[in-house]
Amino acid sequence: MKWGVVRFPGSLDDNDAVWALAEVMGQEASILWHKDESLGGAECVMLPGGFSYGDYLRTGAIARFSPIMKSIEKFAADGGLVIGTCNGFQILCEAHLLPGALTRNRTLSFICERVHVRVENARTPFTRAMRQGDVLTLPIKHGEGLYVAPENELREMEERGQVLLRYVDAGGRESDAANPNGSMRAIAGVANERFNVFGLMPHPEHAVEEMLGGTDGRKIFQSILESLR
Amino acid sequence: MQVKVFVTPRKGILDPQGRAVEQSLKSLGFKGASSVKIGKYIVFDVDAATAGAARAEVRRMCEQLLANPLIEDYTFEVEGE
Numbered sequence: 017m018k019w020g021v022v023r024f025p026g027s028l029d030d031n032d033a034v035w036a037l038a039e040v041m042g043q044e045a046s047i048l049w050h051k052d053e054s055l056g057g058a059e060c061v062m063l064p065g066g067f068s069y070g071d072y073l074r075t076g077a078i079a080r081f082s083p084i085m086k087s088i089e090k091f092a093a094d095g096g097l098v099i100g101t102c103n104g105f106q107i108l109c110e111a112h113l114l115p116g117a118l119t120r121n122r123t124l125s126f127i128c129e130r131v132h133v134r135v136e137n138a139r140t141p142f143t144r145a146m147r148q149g150d151v152l153t154l155p156i157k158h159g160e161g162l163y164v165a166p167e168n169e170l171r172e173m174e175e176r177g178q179v180l181l182r183y184v185d186a187g188g189r190e191s192d193a194a195n196p197n198g199s200m201r202a203i204a205g206v207a208n209e210r211f212n213v214f215g216l217m218p219h220p221e222h223a224v225e226e227m228l229g230g231t232d233g234r235k236i237f238q239s240i241l242e243s244l245r
Numbered sequence: 246m247q248v249k250v251f252v253t254p255r256k257g258i259l260d261p262q263g264r265a266v267e268q269s270l271k272s273l274g275f276k277g278a279s280s281v282k283i284g285k286y287i288v289f290d291v292d293a294a295t296a297g298a299a300r301a302e303v304r305r306m307c308e309q310l311l312a313n314p315l316i317e318d319y320t321f322e323v324e325g326e
Contacts, residue, residue: 073285073310073311074313077310077313078310081310110313116315117313117315117316119254119258119259119316120260120261120262121261122259122261123261124261124262124265162259164258164259164315164316165315166315198259198261
């Protein structure tokens with residue numbers, strides 16, 4: 017399967033994402049330059065983490081106007097699968113491909129640690145290789161990961177099952193202490209209404225090899241592979 | 246014409262920076278300080294025929310890029326009004 021990983025000025029995890037997809041998952045993965053408009057025939061587009069455009073103004077606010085974003089918006093409107101991790105999640109929110117926004121962590125500090133997230137909906141292209149209630153261990157590394165959305169929109173998202181991942185403790189229980197950044201409803205990852213666009217603050221591409229601390233990230237890529245098979 | 250845009254976190258949106266500064270002000274003895282919010286102040290020149298045309302254009306700039314209406318409020322001033 018063909019994957020395209022977008023490189024913006026300031027992207028950091030683009031090479032790691034290509035490594036995870038190509039070397040670990042055995043897929044065809046290539047970099048898409050943000051100034052190009054072609055998606056190179058990609059069947060799934062990934063927006064990686066980093067600090068696109070230095071996070072100037074707001075995270076993701078400037079990257080969303082890159083030429084490639086127009087193509088990605090059209091690709092998503094046609095039902096194409098798009099996944100954004102960390103800064104990629106922030107860009108997808110700014111581009112209105114996902115609801116809500118990501119703001120400064122409540123601790124005001126940059127957080128770099130392994131967290132636990134619970135799968136809240138396993139009937140999506142991004143989670144189908146897992147079961148509802150499964151707990152994944154994934155790394156986060158961000159200063160602005162506090163998920164916000166209007167209360168009425170959050171309720172509708174929950175009813176539709178758009179909240180795919182929630183921060184929990186190792187036992188799968190929600191608690192304030194298990195919510196690293198103060199996200200509303202402990203939200204770690206959301207999908208759009210059509211379930212073809214997914215954004216998450218944790219980094220699945222950094223959790224694909226045992227020697228780097230775990231392989232739970234593979235389950236997300238595996239889900240996408242299964243849904244396009 | 247010079248434009249000054251002020252962007253602040255919306256009411257109800259957690260502003261941890263504002264909260265930290267408020268606590269700091271209080272610890273310095275400024276007990277009366279409350280509702281501190283940290284925002285952005287953006288200054289630029291805009292080429293427009295009238296102040297009204299400038300205002301319409303700046304509003305579009307704010308909606309499209311300078312502020313995220315989901316989490317931020319904005320106000321602006323156009324020079325010479």
